[in-house]
Structure formats: C-alpha cells, structure tokens
Amino acid sequence: MEIKKKAVAGTMESSDVFVDIAPSEEGLYIDIQSVVYNQFGEQIKKAVHETFRQFQVERAKVTLNDRGALDCTIRARVETAIKRAGREEE
Amino acid sequence: MLLRSLLFLPGNNPNMLANGDILGADGIIFDLEDAVAPDEKDAARILVRSCLKQMKLIGVTTIIRINSLDSYDYWKEDLDELIPCRPDIILIPKVNDPKEVIIASEYIAELELISGIEKGRIRIMPLIETALGVENAFAIASADQRNIALFLGAEDLTADMRCQRTTEGTEIFYARNRVVMAARAAGIEAIDTPFTDINDENGNYQDAVTAKMIGFSGKANITPRHVKTVNQVFSPTAEEIEYAHEVLFAIEKAKEQGKGAVSLYGKMIDKPIVLRAEQVLAMEEALIRKGSACYE
C-alpha cells in the first residue's frame, strides 16, 4: 500500500495509542513515544513493523504516542492509520 | 446460549474492550453503530476485530451491533471485518422489514463460506426500534433461520412514535407485548430494552421484573452496574428449579406406570408446564456450565 496523504488514528486516552502517519520519500521512519517504553518498547516496534509488512507499506513517516495500549490496540490503530492514509495498490 | 443480560460496549474504546468479559454479563455487544462517530467507524471495526482475535473471551456470548442496512455500505464493511472472528450473534439495528434480515443473512452466508465457518452458525438478532419494525415484528422474527431473538430498542422507538420515554414505560407497553408475542410466535427469544437511568438501582430492578413478567427472556444494559440485578431477575429461582425437577420426575414416573394424566400439588401437568420445566432445567445447566449461582 502506498501512503498518499497524512492521517491519524487512535486517541491520547489511557490504554490507547495516537498514531500519526505521513508520506515519506524513502523508507520507514518510526518514532515511538510510550509511557511503557522501558517495558514494551521492543514489542511496540515489532507490532508496528509487522503491521506495515502485512499491508506492504515500504515508505512512511510514523509517530506513535502510546498511553499503554495493548498489542491488539496498537496493531488496530496502525492499520487504521495506514488505510486512512493510503489506497490499496490494485 | 445464555442471554439474560446483554451489555453494550462502545466499539472504539480500548479500555472498555479489555475488561468486557469480567463484567458479569451473559452477552457483550460490541457496538459499531450508535456508540461510534461516523468518521471513526473504520477505526472501531478494526479495533473490535483485532481485540476479538487476540483476546480470549470465555463464558461470554459475543454480539456485534453492525450499522443499519440503510447506512451506505458500513454494514457490509462491518460484516467483512468481523465475521471471520466468529462472533455468536449479529445485532442488526433499525430493522423495518423482513427483507433486511434476509439480505443480511445471505451476505453472512457468503462470508461464512469464505471463512470456512459452518453455514448458519452465526445468528442474527433484529433490533426493533421503529414503529414500522413493531408493525412488522412477526414477519421480521420469522424471516430467517438465523434469528435467535428479537431485541426491543425503546429510545429510538419512542422518538419514532413522537412521545416521551419514561421510567414507568407506559408508552412502550404495547411495543413490549407485541415484540414478545411476535418472537414467541416465531419460536425465538425476546430481549428487552435497557433501563437508562444508570444511578437508579431500584428502577433497574423494577424494570427488569416488569420485562420478565411480560415474557422477555433477557434484558440489555448500558452500564455494568445493572448487570448483576438483571442476571438475578432472569435466572430461575431455587424454587422454580426444584419444581422443574419435580415435574419431570413426575412425568417419568407416570410414563413407567403407564398413567396418562399426571398431577403435581393438585395441578394437572400438561404440555406447557412440561415445556416450561425443560426450559428451566436447560437454563440451570447453562448456568452451571458458566459457573454462576442460579440465585442470590
């Protein structure tokens, strides 16, 4: 999927994650802020990367502001942001 | 499937979804409709799908309230996203016409096929919340094999009726009776509208008792605080369970002795009483399996 425009998903409520996605010229730039970065930073990165792989996104600039979201929530919000920002390559 | 209490949870709220299964309700309704703003419909269905896939909800009936069939194609996208998660029931809002049930049922069948789900496994609950829905209640109830219950929604209904929604509920008395009648005539269950004053514990109890007396088999809830009371009201009492055992025992004994007519405590036990006893014992079994007390 190609990221064509900026999009956001999620909220700043506790247990949610705010995802901000924008087009990028080269590669994936992922910036993660999290209240549980020490404990779950690696898992969050993994969830984000796997979701990007699943939707075949190779170029994007993504910022996550995580308030302790569970893995399923992170994946859901990233997927929502991707779908809002791109259109499926036919 | 135990359906004494059905609790609405907003589909776009991660905090609530994580604790849905411990709130004591028999069924959890993941709401993609009224609880979700139009520009968050996509986020909600993805979130509910993602959570249902990763969380194990034990002992809870999973219900998805999709968007109504006149909501562009939201309802189709809801089903596309959620049927693969194998929810137990699809709750269809604002059903006016039996055709809507048939259309939804056929679309669900296509998705069951694609997902490798046994055909007909996913049930439907039409939500009667319009005047036209009430008028067509029996036709809607008997429209499709998937129907498991009719669900009455009084908030939207009273708006459609152009009258006030009150705690006493006089304005929905007819609709309640009509929905129960239609559901029973079609051989399915009936779920009552939620009590909406979240602070009125006694009002919640009275409303649940009224619903049970009219013939509803369960009641929806908009707050977990009402769930325990609703479960109690719609559970058989110890006396009812004991009587049910006695009825079936009496029937067995009569069969052995070749007797035709059976009486218990001076009352003739005919088919309706036997049927009632069987239903009570079926519920007792389901409750034992769920691990709850049958009465407090």
Place this chain on the structure above:
Amino acid sequence: MNKLVSSVKEVIRQARLKDGMTISFHHHLRNGDYVLNTVVEAIAQLGLHDITINASSIFDVHAPLIEHLRNKVITGLECSYMGGVAGKAITEGILEKRVVFRSHGGRPADIESGKSHIDVAFIAAPCADPMGNCTGQLGPSACGSLGYAYADAMHADQVVVLTDNLKPYPLSTISISEIYVDYVVELDKIGDPAGIVSGTTRITRDPVGLLMADYAAQVIAHSGLLKDGMSFQTGAGGASLAAAKFLQKIMLEKKIQGSFVMGGITGYLVDMLNAGCFRSIMDVQCFDMDAVESLRSNPNHHEVTACHYASPAAKSAIINSLDVVILGATEIDTNFNVNVHTDSNGYIMGGSGGHSDAAAGSKLCMIIAPLVRARLPLIRDRVTCITTPGNTVDVLVTQRGIAVNPNRPDLKNTLIAAGLPVTAIEDLQKTALAITGEPKWGLKKGRAVADVIYRDGTLIDQIYQVLS
C-alpha cells in the same frame, strides 16, 4: 509573656535556626498548604543552608522546594510520603543525602526516641490563640485532625505555631496545648481550602473498580470478622471507598455494629458512623469537609495522634485493635510484598503513609488493585521497592481473581467455600502477562537516593536513582 512574632523571617531569627539544623512540618493542609513553601523561602532569603526537612508528607504543592534542593538550602529530607513532582527530582538524584522514608507510625516513634531530632517544628494551625493553643477543627482553613503534628509539638526543641485565624485566649477547642509552644506567627493565609480537601474521596464509577469493591466486601463478609465489634480502616482510593459503601450495606442488612473505623477519614466513613454501623471514628487525618464537620460536632468522632494511631513504640496503638484494612498498591509480588513508594519505572510517587502500619496491625489486610494498569502488570516477581512486607498482607483482590497468602490456608478455604474466585497469585500473574505481553524489566539504576525504614526501624529497601 508574649509569644507573638511579627513574621516568618523574624521567628526564624528568634528561634536561632542555623545551618545544618532540622525543621519539621505536618501535612494536614495537603495540596493546599502554603506554610512549608513560605518557611523554606524565608530560610533561603536569610541565607541559611544545609537544612533538613522532616515533613510527615510532601505534596505536589511543594514543588518550589525543588529549587531549594538544587541550591542546597535544603540538603536532607525525611517523610512518610512524597508526591510525584518532588519524587521525580529526588529519583533523578537532586539530593546527595538519601531521603529517609518512614511510615506514619515510625515517624513519631523516632521523633520521640530522639533518633529523628527536630530543632524547630513549624505547625500550621487553622485556629490558634496568642499563647499557642491550637486546633485544626476551626477556621476558614480548617483541616480537621492534627494527628501528625503532635509528636513534633511534644518533642521538638522549639515549636512555632502559624495561623491565619488568631482568636482570643483561651481557644474554645484545644488540640495541641500551649505548653509545647514557643512562638506564634499570624499569616494572611496558611493555605488554600480548595487544596486542603483531598482529590481522591469519590467512590469509583468505573465498573472494574466496583467489581473489585464488591469482591472485597464479600471477602470481609466471609472472613469470620464480620460481627459486632468489628473494626475497619480503608484507604482513600475510589475502589476502597466503594468497598466501604458495600460493606455498609451488608452491615445494615445483618444489623451488625462495629467498634470503630480508623484512618484518613472521608464523608463515606462519617456516613457509616451516622448510620450506626460503627460506634466511633478514630481520626488521625481528615480528607474532606464532611469529616472535618463530623469531628467538630460528633463526640464519637475522636482526634487521635499519629503515635496513638500506629507507633510501634507505644504500649499499644490503634492498629493493634484493627480487624480489617483495605489498601492499594502500585505493585505486588508473588511473595505478597507491596510497593506504594514508586511506579514501575522506579520513580517515587508515594510512600507508606499508614500502609505498612495498618497491614502489620490488622487481622485481615486486603489489597485492591486492577490486574493491569495502562499495560503494566500489577504482579511482579519482585516489586521495585518493598513498602509493606508480604507476611503482613493476606489477600489481593483484582478484577480477575482473588489471591490469598499461602500463610492463611484457613482463610483461603473459607473463601473458596464461599464461591469466590480464589486464584493462585502466580496464575493471576500469568493471566496479566497473557493480556499485556512479557515486559522487559530491568531499569538502569544509579546510586541509592532513598532509604525505606520499616516500622520496626530496619532498612526494608532502598530506592535508586533512575538514569535517563
């Protein structure tokens, strides 16, 4: 004889406060306190340095203290509780000397014995007379009980009473007597009444909190302790207060009258007293205006000192007669050790307060806490900091199960028989990890920045500098 002094600076001069001395404060004005900041600012302006503060608690309103820590006006801190704002600065290593954390009961014990010597005690008093008789029960800044100020008044070398409500001698209600007081200073305002009332005295509306509160009430009901004469204490968290409300319902239904409720007193506990559920309230601090009003007007609502409440050195303290206490936790480990000093990143945001005291004295100590908070699991292999040792903690109530300390097999069997969802604490831990995923523990730690002194005087744990 004239004890009245014109200003804070003047009283500091007259008391001959010098570099290296220790001053003390109570925390009954909570987040509405002006006194600590005013006194420390005056000390700074007078050019003094190297002062130690022994405050029963430090709240976020005391944020200006941080600047004085940096400038070494204040170089030592002793307290029983520290809010997150000062806590962050301490955790990041602003002080060279380690902070000394005690419990609410340990503090007066050490003050009495001389282990914790106070040169000048500053006692904020909502109402006082010119000879220093004072009380917290009256005045526009009324805060109720002055429980944590008594030890300071009785044992400090010099005692200063600060009030914004000076009344003619003698005061109508005397909590702390003039016999201990050296100086009296009149201020415009000793505090902000809006901040004096605690932020946590509302029953939770959160269904998960209510579920846990319901479990807690049921545990009490089946513990064998629910009978006439029962005594009870609860923390001020939303779920704990809801549990008190549910307990009240049960006690009224079963027509049980308890002996006393203890604590941090809120309107909910006053309701229980007025409903006849208990014969009396033992009040060491008031959390809201309902409690203050009840203390003023109800002879069965007693003001008690921190020493009476929980001192391990007293011949007996109220906690020794306590049946049931409900407390919170930021973390608990599989040995039932509880942390209320730090969060899971090692940052100080609390302290024992009366937690370890009540746990030690009570017959049934119950912790209520959600299994997961913003993806962080409650149950650890080992808590970040031990506030309360596991052998004094009996039951953990979460929304997904109830764990009973293995040293209480009798209680465990009773609760299982009552149909409650009793689960091994290790299983609850696994349940949480299945929800959150496996966290990476292991913070980069620096030197110790705080000593946690248990009520028996021993060092139960230390808190370490968090390195960014």
